[in-house]
Amino acid sequence: MNPISTLRLLRRSQVEALTGLKRSSIYGRLNPVCKQYDPTFPKPISLSPTNRGSVAWLEAEILAWIEERIAASRPDVHAMTSCQCANSVGRLDKKAA
Numbered sequence: 001m002n003p004i005s006t007l008r009l010l011r012r013s014q015v016e017a018l019t020g021l022k023r024s025s026i027y028g029r030l031n032p033v034c035k036q037y038d039p040t041f042p043k044p045i046s047l048s049p050t051n052r053g054s055v056a057w058l059e060a061e062i063l064a065w066i067e068e069r070i071a072a073s074r075p076d077v078h079a080m081t082s083c084q085c086a087n088s089v090g091r092l093d094k095k096a097a
Contacts, residue, residue: 009056018062
């Protein structure tokens, strides 16, 4: 695991900015009863001693979840090498011209 010095905590507004999700969607992904539930969505970490106050998420976990979502929605893009991607973009540019 990463050394503690490289860990970064994100507050909800920062998670919203990175994921494009709003508060209700974030908490919906954490709630097993909700139709938006996503067991792969990172769990928050309590910042208060009573576990009833402020929370934050690990930046690395949020970024990994975003990468998983990209890979799941675009498997063909991630299977291509960077050279193949560049060639595909070039072909698309020529078709548009």
